[in-house]
Amino acid sequence: MYSKLAFRNLKRSFKDYAIYFLTLIFGVCIFYAFNSIESQGIMLELSEVQKAAFGLVDQVMGYASVFISFVLAFLIIYANNYLIKRRKKEFGVYMTLGMDKGKLSKILFIETLLVGVISLAIGLVFGIIISQGLSLLTAKMFQVKISHFKFVYSYSAMIKTIISFGIIYVLVLMFNSVSIGKVQLIDLLNSSKKNENIKVRNVWVSVFTFIISLVMIGLAYYKVLDNGASTIGINGPSILLGAGGTFLFFFSLSGFLLKLVQSNKRLYLKNLNMFVLRQINSKINTVFISMSFICLLLFTGICMLAGGLGISSALNSDLKDLTQHDLTIINYDGVNIEEYFKEKGLVLGDYSDDYVNYINYKSDLKYNDIIKEEDRKELKDLYPIATNSEVQIISLSKFNELMKMDNKKEISLNPGEYSIFSDIKEANKALNTVIKEDKEININGNILKPSDNKVIELVAYNDIMKNNICTIIVNDNIVSDLTPYTSYVNMSFKNDDSKIIIAKIKEVNKISGDTYFVSNDKESLFASSSSMGATIAYLGIYMGGIFLITSAAVLALQQLSESTNNISRYNLLKKIGVDEKLINKSLLIQIAIYFLMPLSLALIHSIAGLEFSKRVITMFGSISIMKNVLIALAVLVVIYGGYFISTYFGAKKNINNSI
Structure with missing residues (x-):
């Protein structure tokens, strides 16, 4: 009898509250799809490094899914609350006919169980289908080819989805039991006549x-x-x-x-x-x-x-x-990388004939000293400018080595002159204004004027994002009394020696003490x-x-219940x-x-x-x-x-x- 009532109520709910069921199904679908990313890797031509990065994406999605579970739990319990309110008069009729609250809770238990099984089954089917298309987007983002298309499903994602939504439906069952236990028959029968x-x-x-x-x-x-x-x-x-x-x-x-x-x-x-x-x-x-x-x-x-x-x-x-x-090697303590490695038995020249070892220096010069106030306001989204950080300095000879390595024209400076290079296009207008207005700067007691060169666009090292807003180029004699700030080595290889160098850098890091070397x-x-x-x-x-x-679902359920x-x-x-x-x-x-x-x-x-x-x-x-x-x-x-x-x-x- 109870099962029959539950099936009848479920059939009517599908008809009248399709939005509720579709929301549940979509929730299961998207939850599975984004937790199945790791399984898509078998179709992609990934290197070992890319496989490790690919695994990190899946791990982050797993953490995000914990938060999403709470959001979906709120949505489902909230929606279920409106469905319970909408059916209070129906429950009142059942109780008038002699059905006690325990039996009423039993009917709700069967209904919730059926809703859970149906939404999980349909949602998982659609999730598996959508996850196949998600692999195309993944391949595009990793800039790799799909080696062979294969219809895949993720067993772990399916188990995670079932467990997560199973817990949510258990919470719904508990909520339903508490709600039914608290209501009175008169409230159920008159619920539709009440306003807030x-x-x-x-x-x-x-x-x-x-x-x-x-x-x-x-x-x-x-x-x-x-x-x-x-x-x-x-x-x-x-x-x-x-x-x-x-x-x-x-x-x-x-x-x-x-x-x-x-x-x-x-x-x-x-x-x-x-x-x-x-x-x-x-x-x-x-x-x-x-x-x-x-x-x-x-x-x-x-x-x-x-x-x-x-x-x-x-x-x-x-x-x-x-x-x-x-390969770019970076040290944030300003250590001369080539000399330091040589002392540790790692000679860079043994692995590459084409490399540049250079150091950026710091002085008392800050961004507020060279960039006009109105330009600083335009560039306030850039952290070094917003915090008035120190501007880095590089010697002319080392800068020209960088230009030569990138097959670009070298520059020259007269005594008492400086030039600027940057890799942030948004900063070029402000920096060119510095040159155009013949802005004098003071570097360690040396008063310098800009040369005729415009701001030079150069990406000086490998990194995850561009972050060189401004580096001042000066003659070599100026940097002799400056404090080293950050040091770099840019390397090119005829053969694939980068892995060997990276392995040796890791060995150096183990014995280097306080300083550390990053390899990009x-x-x-x-x-x-x-x-x-x-x-x-x-x-x-x-x-x-x-x-x-x-x-949208909360608003929809509110209005359906209201109507x-x-x-x-x-x-x-x-x-x-x-x-x-x-x-x-x-x-x-x-x-x-x-x-x-x-x-x-x-x-x-x-x-x-x-x-x-x-x-x-x-x-x-x-x-x-x-x-x-x-x-x-x-x-x-x-x-x-x-x-x-x-x-x-x-x-x-x-x-x-x-x-």
């Missing part, structure tokens, strides 16, 4: 709060953008200020929105606007809380999608420039950059997509002569208001958020973010718009079939 207690707020207090919220949000925008991307760590208070302003915005709006519309009698009395606004106002106590959370989730999802894809593209855009040498070979940098790009992109798609789905609870009200409209077309129009307006309110503010937030994201992306490489913004907006339209349309048709079906 409406606390009427003073209109002028609400208006004042609204103004305060706008000030808080505007101040948060200003602080985040004014601080710059390089000082992202100090933006925590600004982010909290913006979040607080968002909550106050919806809190105050719910207090005077009705009064504002009522002041325009023509609009308020038109069609069923009065009814629609009263419907919204009947939920005034909880609307502002859910709207605020949904707004922040939408904002975060949009920025994560656009920002994640942008950083991934930026990392790959500069990869060719950053791997011009077979071309293959490892390609793998590291691809790995970092793939990780950031996948995190953006994975978490951003889940946030958008969660936001079912308000059937009696729509029935009254029908009885007093309101035609079905006008009822459907009012329903569309109500759902549109609910969907557009959080989306509107989220899009405004996103303007500032994407501007900040663009500045962060610039730190990783030069690329336009507009393409990624359009992709994020397209995903938003598909997900959010799809849920909106489905919600309207689902709510219309609930109401029209009942009246």
Whole structure:
């Protein structure tokens, strides 16, 4: 009997609440797909270094999945709560017929078990299919070919998905049992007739709060953008200020929105606007809380999608420039690497005839001493400029060795002159202004003027990203009294000797004491950059997509439940002569208001958020973010718009079939 009731209820739930089941299925699908990345490696032509980097991507996705599990748990429990509320009258009928709470919990247990099994099965099937396409994106990010296409599935991802969602469904069962245990029969039978207690707020207090919220949000925008991307760590208070302003915005709006519309009698009395606004106002106590959370989730999802894809593209855009040498060795203590290695028995000349050993020096010269204040404001997203760090110095002879190694024209300097080279294009305008205005600098008591050379663009060493904003080139006699800061060796090999050198560097590091040597070979940098790009992109798609789905699903379930609870009200409209077309129009307006309110503010937030994201992306490489913004907006339209349309048709079906 109980199984029969559970199957009947499940069949009806599939019909009336398809959005709930589709959300569960999609959650399982995307969870499996992003946890199955490691299994895609068997199709890709990966080197050993790339395999290690590929494994790191899978590991990070595993950590992200823990957070995603909590988000999905919230979504499923939240959705289940609305389904329970929607069926309270049905449960009341069961209890009136003599069914006790224990038996009612048993029915819910069977239903939840069936929902879990069905959503897991269908979601895993779609997840396996989608993961095959994900391998193509992975191959593109790692810039490798697919050696042979093979239909694969990840046993570990499947087990992780089953365990994660199994735990979530157990929590749902516990929640259902507690909910049924607390309710009274009279509450179940009268639940559809109850409104939330409406606390009427003073209109002028609400208006004042609204103004305060706008000030808080505007101040948060200003602080985040004014601080710059390089000082992202100090933006925590600004982010909290913006979040607080968002909550106050919806809190105050719910207090005077009705009064504002009522002041325009023509609009308020038109069609069923009065009814629609009263419907919204009947939920005034909880609307502002859910709207605020949904707004922040939408904002975060949009920025994560656009920002994640942008950083991934930026990392790959500069990869060719950053791997011009077979190997770069770096020491951050300014040790003469060639001489130090020679003392340890490692002679660089035995492995390469084409290498440059050089040192960057430091002095009292800082960025504020050479770059104009207005230009510093333009470049505040660059950390050395934002923190007024010391400008590094290189000798002319060593710089010309670098130019010669890269097959570029060497330069010359007259006594008392300096020149500048950089690998950050955004800084070139400010640095060329320094040369154009004949800016004098003082290096260890030597007053120098710029030569006629414009800023020279040169990537001086292998690295994961460009970070040489400005290095001053001076004659060799100037650096003799300066303190060594960072030392480098760039090497090219006729044969593949980089692995031998790297192995020997590791041996030197074991006996080097306090100093340490970093080795950046071309293959490892390609793998590291691809790995970092793939990780950031996948995190953006994975978490951003889940946030958008969660936001839309919560709104959809709210409105579906609301439409079912308000059937009696729509029935009254029908009885007093309101035609079905006008009822459907009012329903569309109500759902549109609910969907557009959080989306509107989220899009405004996103303007500032994407501007900040663009500045962060610039730190990783030069690329336009507009393409990624359009992709994020397209995903938003598909997900959010799809849920909106489905919600309207689902709510219309609930109401029209009942009246």
